[in-house]
Amino acid sequence: MYKVFVNNTPIILSTKKEIEGYKTLLVKEVDFEKIIKKIEKGEAAGKLVKYHFYHKNEEKLMEHLYSKLPVVIAGGGKVYNKEHEVLFIKRNGKWDLPKGKAEKKEDIETTAIREVEEETGVQNLEITKFLYHTYHIFKRNGEYRLKVTYWFEMTTDYDKKLIPQEDEGITKVKWKNPEQTKKALQKSYANIQDLFSQKYKS
Structure with missing residues (x-):
């Protein structure tokens, strides 16, 4: 399903x-x-x-x-730091996870790492496992498109300044502990909520 x-x-x-x-x-x-x-x-x-x-x-x-529909392939990361906090971005008033469109001839793991780095400033990223795909419809230039995002779990020891990619509409980047993550997901998207276990959504 x-x-x-x-x-x-x-x-x-x-x-x-x-x-x-x-x-x-x-x-x-x-x-x-x-x-x-x-x-x-x-x-x-x-x-x-x-x-x-x-x-x-x-x-x-x-x-x-x-x-x-025309298909757009994207990669993104559910990133954990050494304190097991999750990396969130805020865009359009919603908490989201960093992700973005694949470039030509770029493998999807490279896409996911590059997009996390560009959108948040976080470096030293290591993919630990593939999570799954999410699918959503968006509209660009008057045309509906299907975005297929490959999500990866990542870890990092990066503990320096977080830098939101403002030209992509990102206003905040934050590490969030489990309680903060639960609150953020209440102001997020349904397909992002699906990347988290039920304990974060109840």
Whole structure:
């Protein structure tokens, strides 16, 4: 099962024929832009519009998804310091994790490390493991696009000044302990919340 977020509303993609409470559509027949607009209209009216895209074959499910919109590949990091605090950025009034678009011929691990360095000033980053992908829809130049972000857990011994990348709209960079992380996630995005265990969200 996969979640593709339109703002904070998830579209579920799965090989199940039905999911209770969701309107099921065959993924190959979906008019994605039409669905996105219905979800956005629902959000504006304070109503959650719930869709489930189905295909019996998981590989075909993702093939059809990738064919619906232009795809942007990005890499990001859930970074821990020696005190086991998590590195957060603040952009557009929301707490987020550092991430960004891959450059041509750049492997995704390099993308993730570079973007964390550029957005926060943190160095000496080491990837400890791949976490998973998140998917969300955004609009650029009047066109909807699908961003697929590869998230990695990272560690660092960096303890110097944090530098927000202001030209990317980042206003703050902070290390947050578990209690602070829990509060930050209340003012974050649903796809970022999914990168944390339930204890941070309850």
